[in-house]
Amino acid sequence: MADQQQHLKDPEMAEAEMQILRSKATELLLREEWNDAVSTYTQFITICRNQTPNTNLHLSKLQKSLCLALCNRAEARSKLRIFEEALRDCEEALKIESTHFKTLLCKGKILLNLNRYSSALECFKTALFDPQVSGNSENLNGYVEKCKKLEHLSKTGAFDLSDWVLNGFRGKSPDLAEFIGPIQIKRSGISGRGLFATKNVDSGTLLLVTRAIAIERGILPENCDENAQLVMWKNFIDKVTDSSTKSTKTKNLIGLLSSGEAEEDLEVPEMSIFKPVEDHISPSEMSNILSVLDINSLVEDANSAKVLGKNRDYYGVGLWILPSFINHSCIPNARRLHIGDHILVHASRDIKAGEEITFTYFDPLSSWKDRKRMSETWGFNCNCKRCRFEEEISNKEEMKEIEMGMRGGIEMGAAIYKLEEGMRRWMVRGKEKGYLRASFWGAYFELFSSEKAMKKWGRRIQGMEMVVDSVVDAVGSDERVVKMMVERFKRNNNDNNGGVMEMEKVLKLGRGVYGKVMKKQALRCLLELGGSH
Numbered sequence: 001m002a003d004q005q006q007h008l009k010d011p012e013m014a015e016a017e018m019q020i021l022r023s024k025a026t027e028l029l030l031r032e033e034w035n036d037a038v039s040t041y042t043q044f045i046t047i048c049r050n051q052t053p054n055t056n057l058h059l060s061k062l063q064k065s066l067c068l069a070l071c072n073r074a075e076a077r078s079k080l081r082i083f084e085e086a087l088r089d090c091e092e093a094l095k096i097e098s099t100h101f102k103t104l105l106c107k108g109k110i111l112l113n114l115n116r117y118s119s120a121l122e123c124f125k126t127a128l129f130d131p132q133v134s135g136n137s138e139n140l141n142g143y144v145e146k147c148k149k150l151e152h153l154s155k156t157g158a159f160d161l162s163d164w165v166l167n168g169f170r171g172k173s174p175d176l177a178e179f180i181g182p183i184q185i186k187r188s189g190i191s192g193r194g195l196f197a198t199k200n201v202d203s204g205t206l207l208l209v210t211r212a213i214a215i216e217r218g219i220l221p222e223n224c225d226e227n228a229q230l231v232m233w234k235n236f237i238d239k240v241t242d243s244s245t246k247s248t249k250t251k252n253l254i255g256l257l258s259s260g261e262a263e264e265d266l267e268v269p270e271m272s273i274f275k276p277v278e279d280h281i282s283p284s285e286m287s288n289i290l291s292v293l294d295i296n297s298l299v300e301d302a303n304s305a306k307v308l309g310k311n312r313d314y315y316g317v318g319l320w321i322l323p324s325f326i327n328h329s330c331i332p333n334a335r336r337l338h339i340g341d342h343i344l345v346h347a348s349r350d351i352k353a354g355e356e357i358t359f360t361y362f363d364p365l366s367s368w369k370d371r372k373r374m375s376e377t378w379g380f381n382c383n384c385k386r387c388r389f390e391e392e393i394s395n396k397e398e399m400k401e402i403e404m405g406m407r408g409g410i411e412m413g414a415a416i417y418k419l420e421e422g423m424r425r426w427m428v429r430g431k432e433k434g435y436l437r438a439s440f441w442g443a444y445f446e447l448f449s450s451e452k453a454m455k456k457w458g459r460r461i462q463g464m465e466m467v468v469d470s471v472v473d474a475v476g477s478d479e480r481v482v483k484m485m486v487e488r489f490k491r492n493n494n495d496n497n498g499g500v501m502e503m504e505k506v507l508k509l510g511r512g513v514y515g516k517v518m519k520k521q522a523l524r525c526l527l528e529l530g531g532s533h
């Protein structure tokens with residue numbers, strides 16, 4: 001304080017001090033020591049602001065220095081992902097010099113990071129007018145084009161991943177914008193709030209694209225110890241905490257999520273708050289961050305092909321706000337796909353306006369007992385139609401015998417035969433057949449994949465196509481089901497039996513799994529169906 005007053009009194013001393021700080025800050029920026037750069041620029045800015053200019057020239061010099069320091073502090077803050085403060089610095093710098101090239105560039109990049117594509121576009125366009133741009137125009141034009149593309153995608157949802165898929169996921173994953181499709185949040189009959197369709201959509205339709213608040217990834221080889229996962233979880237918590245400390249919007253959005261308790265009393269938020277708008281949401285305390293993460297974090301799991309373009313040992317955990325409002329169902333109508341830091345949610349079957357959108361938190365092709373155990377781990381009891389039906393069936397003696405037999409190692413063909421016979425006797429109808437077949441999918445898969453077993457049991461049980469249809473009708477498309485159909489299609493194709501109809505069916509199932517974000521050729525490539533491209 002005493003120092004600052006001295007500077008006020010003595011402009012020369014202040015100028016000398018500013019000179020030292022300026023050099024130090026520049027060096028820190030070059031060395032990418034962002035935190036120290038921010039604090040050095042903060043000292044510089046304080047001294048600069050406290051100066052009383054004695055001439056117009058002095059005033060203009062001070063203004064110039066202040067503008068540049070604010071711009072550089074913004075850059076350091078944006079590297080630290082403190083975007084709100086960085087943006088405030090840019091705005092202050094632009095008040096001093098509205099066309100300051102470096103600030104416009106910095107502000108544009110920050111806005112792009114905040115998914116505010118049209119405001120970012122304005123910045124880059126204004127920067128293009130600057131005479132300094134000449135050597136930089138290619139770069140700047142690249143940003144302008146990127147903003148235009150992302151703005152278009154965020155409005156239309158017209159995403160197309162075909163080129164990336166056809167390129168074998170080589171290179172950087174495609175630029176994705178945040179997109180909110182025909183959805184809204186309402187009270188849910190399942191629990192608390194849920195996401196609902198606002199119009200009829202068909203299978204494969206994109207419902208939303210959201211970028212993660214934070215994500216932690218690693219390669220976890222099979223059989224790695226639990227410690228590695230714990231370390232990842234701890235890093236993930238640190239990242240979420242860090243993001244919410246740096247942004248009040250993020251903090252408030254996280255504050256809206258369920259911590260698993262008293263969900264019926266939770267507020268139903270308006271969709272508008274998820275859109276990247278200029279206004280800040282008023283600050284409110286985020287509490288219980290750990291419980292929120294427990295309830296809402298999603299795991300990316302490359303083995304299930306929900307992640308495109310990553311290797312098999314890859315594992316990631318992240319938090320995405322809007323998808324956190326999607327309830328679980330064992331008979332879901334939507335699926336998620338992870339690409340880069342984005343999650344894409346699409347309809348995995350036709351959905352009617354007003355219907356709740358659900359996806360599975362755990363494997364829908366597993367038995368009722370396993371699903372029950374997994375939902376308990378999540379802290380709830382799944383009460384979906386399928387679970388209610390299977391709970392009742394599980395009390396039947398024959399069902400207990402089938403399960404015991406399977407544990408005891410009886411032939412899968414015999415188990416499936418007994419199950420199909422049981423379904424006939426218990427008068428299981430329509431979708432309910434699919435519920436049970438999905439629960440015994442592992443056994444059907446083993447049977448259908450073994451020529452020897454099929455020779456013995458094939459004629460006594462339902463055909464594979466019928467089983468697949470009923471399973472898809474119950475749980476929607478699933479990559480394992482499609483894979484089995486693809487194998488069969490290829491076999492038939494070799495025998496010249498693979499028809500156009502069958503190919504169309506496989507592609508339709510594929511769209512249920514991956515959504516309509518790929519053209520036919522890319523989908524064929526992804527499903528390893530070959531064909532010309």
Ligand SMILES: C[S@@+](CC[C@H](N)C(=O)[O-])C[C@H]1O[C@@H](n2cnc3c(N)ncnc32)[C@H](O)[C@@H]1O
Pocket residue numbers: 188190191192193194257258260263266295296323324325326327328329378379380381382383384
């Ligand atoms: C990611 S949140 C889903 C949105 C939540 N309903 C809300 O109001 O914020 C997960 C929580 O929703 C509830 N939930 C989701 N699916 C459920 C289901 N099938 N049955 C019962 N509760 C469910 C559980 O409390 C779960 O911990």
